Amino acid sequence: MSRLTDWLAPTTVVHAHCDIPCGIYDPAGAQQAARTVARMVELIGQIDAGSTAVADRNKFIRCVTVKEEHAEIVKHEVQVIWSDYFKPEHLEANPDLHTKVWNLLKLAGKNKQNIDAEAAAQLEAAVKEFADIFWSTKK
Amino acid sequence: MSAVGRVAALIPAVAARVPGAAARVPALASRVPGSTAVVDFVGGGREGPWRVLVVEGSMHPALEEGDWLLVDPTVRDWPRRGTIVVFREPGADLLSIKRVAAGPGDVVRTQDGPIRLDPTQAWLLGDDRAISRDSREYGPVRSDRLLARAWFRYGPAGRTGRLTAP
Secondary structure, three states: OHHHHHHHOOOEEEEOOEOOOOOOOOOHHHHHHHHHHHHHHHHHHHOOOOOOOHHHHHHHHHHHHHHHHHHHHHHHHHHHHHHHHOOHHHHHHOOOHHHHHHHHHHHHHHHHHOOOHHHHHHHHHHHHHHHHHHHHOOO | OOHHHHHHHHOHHHHOOOOOOHHHHHHHHOOOOOOOHHHHHHOOOOOOOOEEEEEOOOOOOOOOOOOEEEEEOOOOOOOOOOOEEEEEOOOOOOEEEEEEEEOOOOEEEEOOEEEEOOOOEEEEEOOOOOOEOOHHHHOOEEHHHEEEEEEEEEEOOOOOEEOOOO
16 A cells, blocks of 8 residues: 555645745735724714814724725625635535635625624634634644 | 645545645655655656646636646656646746647747747746746746646545646
8 A cells, every 4th residue: 555655746846936925815914904893883973963164074084994894895805815814624614614714704894894893702702713823724 | 734724635536625734744654764665666666756746826717736747757848838738947946737738849939039949948828828928938948847737636526627728
């Protein structure tokens, strides 16, 4: 058996050389972006709802913009890892991965539409779970 | 490495299912002395390689990291356009695998304007243009750096088959 497989295994490594280091993925970017979304929801909640002061209106718009952007970053970061990193054998160990990612992306969309602390917390938790699955495949 | 991982790394079908197993092959393969002796004889004394392991992803989607390929090291001249070749990357001590995008006599449009390839030169590109490091970086490659022509994928199971031009 081992003699046969010794004979079969490749003897030489060849590089399909990339300019950028491919295969380096990290869910930390998505986690940080999800944290930012939650933080922006928090800051928006602290602004006096009745205030028409320019400074408050400015802060409000900035917070909403940052929330939008970072919810989009969550979607992008998660999608790249999902499509480029995960392989069929990872799916065997995590059969509900596709559903989880789908729900996560919808949750990110919900966070763009609303100012909702609960949805933001759910997004953070979903991204954390996604990161845990990612790291479990590295063991 | 676990015993399971070690066995898995040796078998293409299993290597595909065990994360990281394929990546362990080089260490193993380097410990297989004499395994090319027979084919060296068949190849008329030309030293291999005959079986190669692909790492890195610039040939996606045609080749993936972990693919096991049969290559023909008896080639001397650049094969026709579309063929996947193993060669020594210019300016680096690295065995590289890319596709012949243009061969001797062809004119290639580069950032610095068109160049005509001389009878020894080929223009080699990775299929995943966005990330590939290839002739766009190091220019035409001379045939004395050509090592082999890739022609068949024999692992992992389910991906086996002849390699064709796109």
